[in-house]
Amino acid sequence: MAIKPREKISLSGSGIEDPNAFLTSFATSDSVVTTKTTLLLDGIAPDDPGNIVTITPGGTTADVKAGDIIVVGTVREFFSEDETLFVDVETTELVAILDNASTKVFTTRPFKTVTSITIPIQDGASATYEVGIGEEVAAVILIPEGTRRELWDVSLTMAVKPTTSEDFTVTLDAAAGATYDHPLYTADLDTLDVASVNNHFDGGIYLESLDRLFLHFLNTEGEAWASQVTIGV
Numbered sequence: 001m002a003i004k005p006r007e008k009i010s011l012s013g014s015g016i017e018d019p020n021a022f023l024t025s026f027a028t029s030d031s032v033v034t035t036k037t038t039l040l041l042d043g044i045a046p047d048d049p050g051n052i053v054t055i056t057p058g059g060t061t062a063d064v065k066a067g068d069i070i071v072v073g074t075v076r077e078f079f080s081e082d083e084t085l086f087v088d089v090e091t092t093e094l095v096a097i098l099d100n101a102s103t104k105v106f107t108t109r110p111f112k113t114v115t116s117i118t119i120p121i122q123d124g125a126s127a128t129y130e131v132g133i134g135e136e137v138a139a140v141i142l143i144p145e146g147t148r149r150e151l152w153d154v155s156l157t158m159a160v161k162p163t164t165s166e167d168f169t170v171t172l173d174a175a176a177g178a179t180y181d182h183p184l185y186t187a188d189l190d191t192l193d194v195a196s197v198n199n200h201f202d203g204g205i206y207l208e209s210l211d212r213l214f215l216h217f218l219n220t221e222g223e224a225w226a227s228q229v230t231i232g233v
Contacts, residue, residue: 006152007233009078011139012226013048015159015219019056019104019132022114026129028122030063035118039131050076050110050140051133053093055117057101063124064101068094071107073114077142077212087142088112099123109214110138137168137217137225143175143207150204150232154185156217157196159224165190168197168217175210184213204232 022039053071057064074088093107117131137156143149156168168187174180184205187197207213215227 006230009229011049015135015223017135020130021132023131028119028127030122030125037116050112052136052138053107053111054104054132054134056104056130059128060126061100061102063122063127065123066099067120070118072116073111075109076112077140079142079144135219135222137219139215141213143211145209149207152204153200153230155198155228157226161195162189164220166218171214173212
């Protein structure tokens with residue numbers, strides 16, 4: 001039996017959080033929706049595959065109103081080795097905020113660039129928001145249209161061994177629909193007492209055209225990271 005060729009998709013990130021990379025104390029309104037397109041940072045650092053966008057309410061807490069904050073930008077989806085082939089997908093994500101909130105909320109997808117932030121009408125004019133980037137490990141792998149692939153290996157290496165119990169997860173976002181979405185791998189580096197994990201999927205896991213793999217690790221301690229995904233072609 002012929003051995004199928006495999007390619008390694010190598011990704012890395014700085015793990016540096018910047019809570020106001022895009023907006024600092026962004027003023028809002030109690031009468032109109034507020035949209036900001038002039039941002040402090042035009043895009044994410046080029047050595048990162050993307051970053052979770054963080055949104056932190058401030059100012060007068062009682063003025064913060066429940067609603068959806070709209071983040072618009074691009075998510076970079078990789079489909080070949082060494083980050084050399086990718087597609088930047090225009091993406092809009094709604095991030096829910098609660099009444100009188102004061103804690104950080106964040107996107108589920110890693111944005112490579114952010115072009116606009118829209119804040120709904122608030123309960124008072126003294127609510128403010130900071131918008132930045134998180135320290136999470138986050139990346140998207142895309143299976144090219146019209147192809148099938150096999151997932152063989154996935155690894156994560158942190159610059160420093162984590163001391164916080166958090167799961168590194170690899171999740172399938174199936175093109176066939178949410179019914180077929182499911183976790184493929186989970187590992188708690190702190191519980192395992194290691195700085196890196198490497199998992200081999202015996203026999204490979206078949207991936208269909210336009211399936212996506214989501215890699216995520218909270219990385220509360222904000223350490224640099226590297227990950228490698230081996231895909232059978």
